[in-house]
Amino acid sequence: MKRLSASFVAIALLAGLVTSGEAMAQERAQARSLQPNGEQESAREQMQAGRNMPIRDIERRIIPQMESTDEYIGFEYDPAALAYRLKFIREGRVIWVDVDARTARVLRVSR
Numbered sequence: 001m002k003r004l005s006a007s008f009v010a011i012a013l014l015a016g017l018v019t020s021g022e023a024m025a026q027e028r029a030q031a032r033s034l035q036p037n038g039e040q041e042s043a044r045e046q047m048q049a050g051r052n053m054p055i056r057d058i059e060r061r062i063i064p065q066m067e068s069t070d071e072y073i074g075f076e077y078d079p080a081a082l083a084y085r086l087k088f089i090r091e092g093r094v095i096w097v098d099v100d101a102r103t104a105r106v107l108r109v110s111r
Contacts, residue, residue, distance in 0.1 A: 042079035052101040
């Protein structure tokens with residue numbers, strides 16, 4: 001009977017360790033997701049200061065200019081260049097469209 005009780009205690013302790021380890025991992029992941037990305041934070045600060053256009057406004061201008069077969073994937077922000085890089089896929093090839101964040105003028109299309 002003592003062996004059986006000791007086994008239950010050991011199993012309970014292990015289950016508690018696994019559960020607390022999972023909880024700690026989830027808390028770390030959540031904390032990382034709440035920390036602002038440097039590029040995103042920079043883009044947000046520039047927009048709030050009135051120096052950059054919001055990315056949604058830029059997307060509304062640029063996406064319709066692309067071919068109807070292009071699939072829009074997303075964007076990156078380059079704080080040094082004050083430019084957004086919009087990513088499209090056309091027939092399996094990636095197309096990058098660099099756009100001035102202040103004016104929404106297309107700077108370059110890379111294929």
